Amino acid sequence: MQNIALLGAGFIGHVHAKSLATNPRVEFTYVYDTDESRARELAAAYGASFAPLEEILASDRVGAVLIATSTNTHAELIEAAAQAGKAVFCEKPIDLSYEVAERAATTAREAGVPVMIDFCRRFDPAYASLKKAVEKGEIGDIELIQMSTRGPSLPPISYLASSGGQMRDQNIYFFDLLCWITGLEPVSVYAEGSALVDPEVAEVGDVDTSIAILRMSNGALCQIDAQRRIAYGYDERIEISGTKEMMEAGRQQTGWTKRYGQGSVTSEGLDAGWFERIEHTFAPALDEFVGALEEGREPSAGLADGLRAQRIADAATESLQTGLPVTISYDA
């Protein structure tokens, strides 16, 4: 049994609390949040208790912390937990600043604690099937990759203003998937964007609609289109065209009914939002972390993966800003 404390009792904290409570290999002990009352409430719902951060980090009982606080606190919490010898499962991203993220990663590496970044889409069965097919060589040499990430509504402008921009906030998960599925890394990126939904998006220096082209180390090309607000729910999709076959993790409709009328057939729509689409991935992601702790091995998505995705996002952001293609360097 892994004894895990939860840091952060907001929306995503609630999601993780449920996974912690129902995972048979986890003892879910404490919840911490700067808002003590909501931490107590969440703890109570799952038979855990509230504890202050210092107490959690000092507790011999607690073996690991799950960081589900706001992004700007991730790095310092990783460092504090690492220095306390706790294993860490951390929501993405590590930090909006690559330098801050890297410093946290260095601290954790030096402390020798296992850290897993919650790239939970890796645990989506469709994306996992893509990776498996690539690894088995069933797709052949990869030549073209197409990704779409499209959300149902524009986040508040205030959120966008501090989000780091579409590449760091929305595309980053697909930058990770791209590397993870293909086993390749991008060597350069060109991105173009527009603020079509609301002119205020441009005023805070962001875009809401964009396309990025990434050139992979083997010469393959990848395109990622991103929309903050589409008219038809939530949509993400990946296809990989190789020398042996093309495989698609297609649009997922919410069910299998069909209505046949005069001149048209109507089937079920896409998910309402990102959470409905990936809700099922949180529990297995946590389970991978627990398994890694039990078996004393590295968890599948570590700090290096988190840093790599940020490097790509930073380069894509630079391209958006300069209007020029940008080479991606992975050196320290």
Next chain:
Amino acid sequence: MQNIALLGAGFIGHVHAKSLATNPRVEFTYVYDTDESRARELAAAYGASFAPLEEILASDRVGAVLIATSTNTHAELIEAAAQAGKAVFCEKPIDLSYEVAERAATTAREAGVPVMIDFCRRFDPAYASLKKAVEKGEIGDIELIQMSTRGPSLPPISYLASSGGQMRDQNIYFFDLLCWITGLEPVSVYAEGSALVDPEVAEVGDVDTSIAILRMSNGALCQIDAQRRIAYGYDERIEISGTKEMMEAGRQQTGWTKRYGQGSVTSEGLDAGWFERIEHTFAPALDEFVGALEEGREPSAGLADGLRAQRIADAATESLQTGLPVTISYDA
């Protein structure tokens, strides 16, 4: 080159005229119809000429006739053509009366002329794929067959009154497909029907909605549902479940566009009517007849096939009328 004359210049005569005119192995010479003016008009459109029936049958030039007249004249035209030594391509069915049909078949057999019944659905690529998969053993032993035949609108009551009933008029083509695809014959049939669209359907002794169960010689079971008027265009569908796989010749939508809206995905509807669905089968059916004549072999759907389908339709009709299952006998 096969020199072929067309008998009948109605709707289906026009369909065949086009096939005759565009088949490179056919010399399309004459058109006959009791309505001479429509025969002349059709002939002119394709560079053929009108000729009286007797002249066509007496002509040394004409090698075959294509019978596309009204059903009640098929049998006597087959006989006349056979006695004149002409090969025959005849619209289905041979005759509504099994005895009359059988007599015509006997005459043709004695005259030794090749006769093909236009079971053109056999030339639909989807149904042909089903047959091929069965023949190759890919489906395994057949255990269950499901067929749907559903039309967009009720034919006129006057037509129904002389049509022989839903089994002989609508289901018969599927009775043929059933035997042809599976290589099996039904040994008994039970059919149940309702007149749901219009009470006058019942008044003329017919049904517009029915389900038939057929027991095949190997113990497999087949269901055929038939509707004269559905709300969603024209629909036919076949699936065959065997010990190795299940194969479906599915509903055919008219195109591949999809519209993604809030909560639903709309794709294209089914065909408007039977003609849109099977139009592409007429030319290859004629081509098979021409090929058989050229190669001196039996055409693929002969008089025996036509008679067999009628036996099944007769038994199904008897079941509808008696409310009891009926054994099907294939002896003379």
Next chain:
Amino acid sequence: MQNIALLGAGFIGHVHAKSLATNPRVEFTYVYDTDESRARELAAAYGASFAPLEEILASDRVGAVLIATSTNTHAELIEAAAQAGKAVFCEKPIDLSYEVAERAATTAREAGVPVMIDFCRRFDPAYASLKKAVEKGEIGDIELIQMSTRGPSLPPISYLASSGGQMRDQNIYFFDLLCWITGLEPVSVYAEGSALVDPEVAEVGDVDTSIAILRMSNGALCQIDAQRRIAYGYDERIEISGTKEMMEAGRQQTGWTKRYGQGSVTSEGLDAGWFERIEHTFAPALDEFVGALEEGREPSAGLADGLRAQRIADAATESLQTGLPVTISYDA
């Protein structure tokens, strides 16, 4: 909070234990089974405790029992629970004998306790959508219904020998769905079957492949095909053709990936078995029972529904045995 005890700690008992333990409105107290050790084990896994049947029925704390024992004990447990004043949630069917089932129903009715039969497929989103569309009049007048129920493997012959036959053991859930979705009842049934998978199936008086035709009270016709062992996993499907549209609760593939190769596109298969297909329906079914108890109303699938489905199954079984259509009477 409803205090519910579980009777039966076999496979389906485990399924219900999970629902009981995770339903926030349920206090899951006791587990009983004739095999005390497996009852204790199951109870321990969910923080409940073992108790003998008499103790459960005598306990003031327990408000309801969930009967998940073997079918032949359902009726007497319903009676005992009813006489002890406990509400009952009972696995289907009530009893293989209509008379025994009816006696239990009468006892429960007289005791005035709410009883829900676990027709959990009613809580499948696709089937619930069908019902909703029918109720809203979107399908129009129902004219034709098609149902398929096809399993992946033949149950043991010993199981079949005491199962009551395919109609009572497999089709019965679809007889309930048919009435529930359409709001209509069948007035007669004709069924035909074959033992194609194993000759021993015939030796115990059963069939493994069957088709039933049911005539509904409004003249609509329904066909239900049933296979015990298909080659392609587990398959169930319903379509309803009405005067306004046709709606299909279609085959459910296990995911949304597609692989494009030379000449074919491969997508994901169907569920492995019935449990994978309907696992998600158990929790909402229990929740409906709990809601009915809280609100003091009848649960949605009661004893009368259970008895009706059995009447239809009995008539279908009689038709299989006599080879004749059978009228269904719903009078006592």
Next chain:
Amino acid sequence: MQNIALLGAGFIGHVHAKSLATNPRVEFTYVYDTDESRARELAAAYGASFAPLEEILASDRVGAVLIATSTNTHAELIEAAAQAGKAVFCEKPIDLSYEVAERAATTAREAGVPVMIDFCRRFDPAYASLKKAVEKGEIGDIELIQMSTRGPSLPPISYLASSGGQMRDQNIYFFDLLCWITGLEPVSVYAEGSALVDPEVAEVGDVDTSIAILRMSNGALCQIDAQRRIAYGYDERIEISGTKEMMEAGRQQTGWTKRYGQGSVTSEGLDAGWFERIEHTFAPALDEFVGALEEGREPSAGLADGLRAQRIADAATESLQTGLPVTISYDA
């Protein structure tokens, strides 16, 4: 009746000959080709006759010419035909050199003859549906467009060497569709490409795999991926995401059969090549030309459309070569 002569008796000439011969409003008179014997052969197959170019252009009988010769002769034939007062239906592109193409366009404009460029994909029902939905405002404001054009095999290197490159040879038809469907024009383009199939592709200065991003006049973004050789037949696809809905002209499978096996469902593959995919568009494209001549109006795809597509292709080619985004200017 429009009297039309065919110039060019190669593969595409044969395709057009069939359309000319079967169009009821066309009198198909002459065929010309530098290879007289193949011109005579083609003419004979359709009841036309061979004539030298000068004779065709001098003939009072001939009202229009269909130019289906090799690309490098298009411009001079347009000019010759225009000067002879003949209407022109010309295979795409006008010329690989924008200047040459523009000169031919000017000559034709000055001669006042109607000219139609064979952008036949506009007559594909799926693409026409996209345009109609855009025009009706059903898609709303366009924000993102995704196009794929992927072929089954690498053309000969010798062909590529003189083709003008992937943008001018393969993407150009999609540049036209982009403008035609959306009613928008691109203002800039960035393209990136690789030679993955064969290093010789790079040696002749071309790419076989590419992605282009186009920024449209309203700020919408378009991506076009192009592959010369994919593993799964021939594939083209367009989707348009707008403020009201997203519409997709999806991948077209060759039929509607499905095979259900253990763990997978196999359906039919894509077309074998471009010709199978768009064969049905040639006849309606010609028919539009004939209709325009009869009605004395401009045909739907004229010289300006051809020049515009070439401007875009030239800019995309420049981007491929410089590695930088390129502004597209439509001024003379």
